[in-house]
Amino acid sequence: MGAAEVLATARAGLQRLTPHEAAAAVAAGALLVDTRTPVHRAEQGELPGALVIDRTVLEWRLDPACPHRVPEATGYDVQVVLVCRHGYSSSLAAASLQAVGLHRATDVVGGVEAWKAAGLPVDDGPADVRP
Template structure:
């Protein structure tokens, strides 16, 4: 199976969100998690209200049963919206979060590129970086 098939499987059955839907979900208490690299965040700007969590520790920080979770990882019903640069790695990350029990985990269609294209703001920092 190639990467396109892996991506399709990760997205199967998921309700991915548009930029306006992410804004509404965030206003309703969804946790937005930015997994972009520091270089991409410098280039594109910081996603407002997002927690920055490196992709390499994402599951450990968000699994509510994990001893290394962040305080915001309140339970399996938490709506987590993962954002990345273009909306590809965020789909894989959201699928991984669903696999560890966060059944509502999803991502932003088109990533931060789509967020900006839809007219939503980014900022230059500081970011809420969790390691």
């Protein structure tokens, strides 16, 4: 199976959100999690209110049963909305979070590029980086 097929399989299990739907979900209490690299965040801007969690530790920071979780990871019913630069790696990350039990994990169609194109806010930070 190639990368495109893995991505399609991941997305088949997600209820992906448009940027405006994602902003509404965050306003209603969802966690917005930014997995972009520092370079991409510097180029594109920071997302106000987002937790920045490196993709390499994402599952451990958001799994409520993990001793290395962030305080916001309070239960498996928490809605987590992931965002990356273009909306590809965030789909894979959301599927991985669903696999560890976060059944409401999803991502933003088009990533931060679509977020900005929709006129949603970005700023210069500081970012809420969670190591």
